[in-house]
Amino acid sequence: MLDVLINNVLGTPAILVGLFVLVGSILLGTPIAEIMTATFNTIIGFIMLNLGAGIAADTLDNFSAMFVEAFGIQAAVMSTDAMGALLLEEYPSATIIFVIAMILNLIIARFTRFKYIYLASHLIMYLSAMFAMIFEPLPYWPAIILAAVIIAIYMAVSPALLQPYTKKITGSDEFGVANAGSLSFFIGALAGKLIGNPEQSTEDMQVPQSLGFLKTPAISISLTMSVLFITLAVISGQDFVQTQLSSGVNYIFFAFMQAIYFAAGIEILITGVQMALREIVPAFKGIANRLIPNAVPALDSPVMLPYGSNALILGFLVSLAVGMAGIFILPMMGLPIIIPGMQQYFFLGGITAMYGNATGGYKGAIAGAVCVGLIMVFMPALYMVYVGGPTDTIVFGDGDFLFLGVFFKWLMQLFS
Template sequence: MDILMRAWSYFATNILQQPAFMIGLIVMLGYILLGKSWYDVLAGVIKAIVGYLILTVGSGGLVSNFRPVLVGLKDRFNMDATVIDPYFGQNAVTAGVEEVFGKGFGNAMILLLIAFVVNILLVRFSKITKMRALFTTGHVQVQQASTAYWLILFACPFLIKNDIGLIVVMALVLGLYWAVGSNLTIKPCQELSDGGGFCLAHQQMFGIALNTWLAEKLFGKKKNGKKVKKLDDIELPGFMSIFNENMVCTSILMLIFFGIILCVLGRDYLVQQEFMAEGQSMVFYVIQTCLYFAVYLAILQLGVRTFVTELTESFQGIANKLLPGSVPGVDCAVAFGFGSANAVPIGFLAGFVGQIIAIAVLIVLKSPVLIICGFVPVFFDNATIAIFANEKGGVKAALILPFLSGICQVFGSAIIAGWAGMAAYGGYLGMWDWAVVWPVMTAVMKFLSYAGIAIVVIALLAIPQIQYRMDKKGYFLMTKDYEAYKELKQAKSK
């Protein structure tokens, strides 16, 4: 048993929690199952790993460059608040779970392993479960396993002394969430990428599915035979035509947005925190910092183009031999390589406005929990939602739905972080699913005990069954042969 745990620990630390190597392993296995030559396998693995590392540089640069700017507002004005951010949330669990529940954080990694096995089994028996997506984003799995560990301990105190029962319940709920949530994003992703052969496995999977549906139903209806106007369809007059260029649009919007925040923080604070060098020009510091947003976004999109082709092609080997009809679930940033590029900064800004308004309401109402914006939720949630919303519902959807998402992130996080006790440790995961879906599931399990656990499990199992019954002919065809699926869809629309 000790040898198995060491092997798992090595795999989890060096591969599962390192998405680039996890993707490389999947590509290698897929190409081997397809019967590719060794040099084609090697080339594919290298391109997949390097592509994902490029994506990581882009997304990591965005986070590291701008998280201190938003968190700086907390320090600058001495506010005792909870930061909604996956890394702050994970740190809160690490710091407080033993103190609050008397449980070690190491159990969260055992939870991750069993939940991942649950996800694989659910996909393996897709004919019964109707689940087709394998969650492959290991760093996200670690963050979610941490927060789920705390929430389920809070919701099910009757299981604290029953270690085996606790781990089984946690792994079943989390594994189902991974499988069901990523499965919900298959249709939006296939339509966005024209059969790209991937789905999203991140922190806003239910949010993507719901907002894509709302965008189509509320904003996507054609009027007088005219198509819904999308962001790329807008022809700006005169000097405003420069905003048609994504890089220019992103740079100017971020210069205005972050420039204001940096000016509010002030030169003295920026120098004190070593963001700025003594004697450096404030004007050029602000310009450079804000323009890095466009730089990192371009790097991220390059990474997407590099590794997605290898992953989707190689995954056919896994889908054909091991997990029939399945697709890999990848980081939400992959969506930035598709759809309207301008949806990314627009969604981010709309979501941020929603968050600021919601935070102002918390202050006015003297909420016991005050929220500070985290860069990861406000950017990656809302930019991703805007891409799908714009695709289905056009400009209005790309503005309104991320705005509402920002409100949900703040209010939902304030409620669950305060109620479950995580606010006292300064952080909560805070992304869409964890501000909306998980608080509901936590409440059901908390108030209904064992019956609540059963209700959550049954509800999650029912979702893909409902999806399947709504489109029996196209459901599995969508992942096996997308061109045939499009023909089927066109035939139905006539």
């Protein structure tokens, strides 16, 4: 029963957030019909978010396969979900760390000024597994408690660190961002502040009337990704695409449709986010009023996607360009080659550019994207060298895992 609670209920973000909405609605004294509506709308919205992200990720997997074939590169693949799943299988103590960290996060929110309740639970599962690996040389229970305390502090502090910039983007303090790219987003915001002018926003870029259709995010994403997919399909070759990826479907048509599926996935994701947020914010007022005064939900980074489509695309393209350059730089430095993870470059590169844009306009967006691109070039390679893991073919792609992993591995070696 406990295993079901930990791995199925608490480990499923849609259900976890739905439970918070249920509790919050009950505490508000909401009528039962409205409680049911709010709870299920939240769960359905988060499932739509996951489905949309899954569709986008599947197309990006095909993009990565064509990329590898086009450039003839074999190296470690950047995939946070795959790396996290491998570590969870290898280190079962991660589930205990996860539960203790979640409880400590609620305690910190109740008794300190850090009021953020971290609801991207899958990321905390992965982080728990990483710390279980790093602290394995320590005695069992001290390792678990130490890991849980570190993670709980991270859960409380990382959304708070970002919040001034999150508010600039969203215009609201009603939710924070809970994501393993938080440090990258923060660096992007600082870079934007140093370099640009927030008045020159990417979202205010003038588009000729004849190209007005590009103002629709789904269309601009479709067209941009179509160019990228078709270019890679041509370089990787008809035979490869039609025998390995498309099951015989014409390679140009397949590439075009992958771009359309990608845009559709993003639209589903955004619709799900908007649907869930309508219910989450009021319900959290119930929790704040009764259990944790001024509690703020910290939600996964896709909640930011509706707030800057131009910055999103710009950040993806710039960070990806930096990542591709890194393929040639890493071997010169004696570091392992890392194949760019398209999911990370789209979400982290794009959202970091949104934070850079908030503080520095389009110049800040570019600076932020360059920063996150460099992080995703060098930090996974350093992680593989200094931290390692159950395989040398997969590595985390999100900056917070990489920075925390390298830092605490260094501390362990320093005091061992």
